[in-house]
Amino acid sequence: MGQFMNYSLYNPHYGYFSKHATIFTPGEPFDFNNIEDGPAFNKLLDERYVEFEDKLDETNYDETRQLWHTPTELFRPYYGEAIARYLVTNYKLTLFPYHDLIIYEMGAGNGTMMLNILDYIRDVEPEVYQRTKYKIIEISSSLANLQQQNLNHSIHVGGHGGHAEIINRSIFDWDTYVHSPCFFLALEVFDNFGHDVIRYDMETGQPRQGCVLIDSDGEFYEYYVPDLDRSAARFLRVRQAAARRPFTTPLGPPMWRKLQSALPFAPNMTLPEYIPTRLMQFYDVLHDYFPAHRLIASDFNSLPDAVPGFSAPVVQTRYQRRNVQATTPYVHQGYFDIFFPTDFNVMEDVYRAITGKLTRLTGHDDFMKRWAYLEDTQTRNGENPLLGWYKNASVMITV
Numbered sequence: 001m002g003q004f005m006n007y008s009l010y011n012p013h014y015g016y017f018s019k020h021a022t023i024f025t026p027g028e029p030f031d032f033n034n035i036e037d038g039p040a041f042n043k044l045l046d047e048r049y050v051e052f053e054d055k056l057d058e059t060n061y062d063e064t065r066q067l068w069h070t071p072t073e074l075f076r077p078y079y080g081e082a083i084a085r086y087l088v089t090n091y092k093l094t095l096f097p098y099h100d101l102i103i104y105e106m107g108a109g110n111g112t113m114m115l116n117i118l119d120y121i122r123d124v125e126p127e128v129y130q131r132t133k134y135k136i137i138e139i140s141s142s143l144a145n146l147q148q149q150n151l152n153h154s155i156h157v158g159g160h161g162g163h164a165e166i167i168n169r170s171i172f173d174w175d176t177y178v179h180s181p182c183f184f185l186a187l188e189v190f191d192n193f194g195h196d197v198i199r200y201d202m203e204t205g206q207p208r209q210g211c212v213l214i215d216s217d218g219e220f221y222e223y224y225v226p227d228l229d230r231s232a233a234r235f236l237r238v239r240q241a242a243a244r245r246p247f248t249t250p251l252g253p254p255m256w257r258k259l260q261s262a263l264p265f266a267p268n269m270t271l272p273e274y275i276p277t278r279l280m281q282f283y284d285v286l287h288d289y290f291p292a293h294r295l296i297a298s299d300f301n302s303l304p305d306a307v308p309g310f311s312a313p314v315v316q317t318r319y320q321r322r323n324v325q326a327t328t329p330y331v332h333q334g335y336f337d338i339f340f341p342t343d344f345n346v347m348e349d350v351y352r353a354i355t356g357k358l359t360r361l362t363g364h365d366d367f368m369k370r371w372a373y374l375e376d377t378q379t380r381n382g383e384n385p386l387l388g389w390y391k392n393a394s395v396m397i398t399v
């Protein structure tokens, strides 16, 4: 199942990322101080969306194009500046003057975060800028090209030559040991990492792993086996050992299960639970190759309209500019975005167990209250979309 999802999303020939994924960019940054209120911002955003897609259609018409919007893009450059402030402050407190400021960003979309951070450091902290190196690790070759184009353009307008590098590679193929202290950004990337699926036997409580078979007509058949593969088994073990607080699974208390299974037509297995095996492997990469990293990760902690199950994904595509939601992840490969919420309470403990580092977990809004200049994103009536949007996102940082 994990492999099925990885292929659906990342296969270089038909994978969703290689073919249909586009990240919305609003063009000129929004002038929040001159927008009346939240609804006026939404309206303006809708208009920019239409303009953006009209322009794309002129060169490349795609009925199933998926458009993401991310805080980096909606609130550029202010969101990037907040992250830059966090980076520079922590760099100066602990690493300056003995080390350079080295920033890795995994999964950089249009490259906007890189440009916003480098612009900020160049303009506000010139002595730090001299010593700043920014490296992107990007799986998608089309996005890596776009990032390079955007970087070249910025060099044209006077910036960043020699400070940035774009490496077109999946983080899971990374094989270079980075001994220097560095910051590692992962913004809205965890949600697309492949998961495995587990259901528990109602009678014994034992986990079974989901597999999928595709027949010659392209029909999908899902089945469950009692032998878990190594990474699924390891995830369950590590989670159990690392947990500092109780976590929920579809397997309720034994008494409740007994009652459930006594009911007529009771299912013999629980609802599915989607487990983030790829995210655990990403922590291994950090531990093995970036021993002196400090992580700054932000992602969704819950998602509306997910398919049934625990930590279940949203599976959706867009057809002729309309969102179409699916009720199962077993969908035509490459045409659907499959994205998961991250249970940060669990994944913070797993990160600590694998890397041996300590962390802090906050809401997106709390992080922004601390590091953003909130007046930049305030509308005329005092609302603040930077705080109001992405309420379901968390920020996890290494301390």
Ligand SMILES: C[S@@+](CC[C@H](N)C(=O)[O-])C[C@H]1O[C@@H](n2cnc3c(N)ncnc32)[C@H](O)[C@@H]1O
Pocket (backbone or CB within 6 Å): 017, 023, 068, 070, 071, 072, 073, 106, 107, 108, 109, 110, 137, 138, 139, 140, 143, 169, 170, 171, 172, 186, 187, 188, 189, 192
């Ligand atoms: C939802 S986009 C977020 C882009 C950007 N961080 C932002 O917030 O605007 C996810 C990004 O992660 C990249 N990505 C996904 N899996 C990756 C992997 N295994 N290694 C490197 N990049 C990856 C995608 O190609 C894309 O650039």
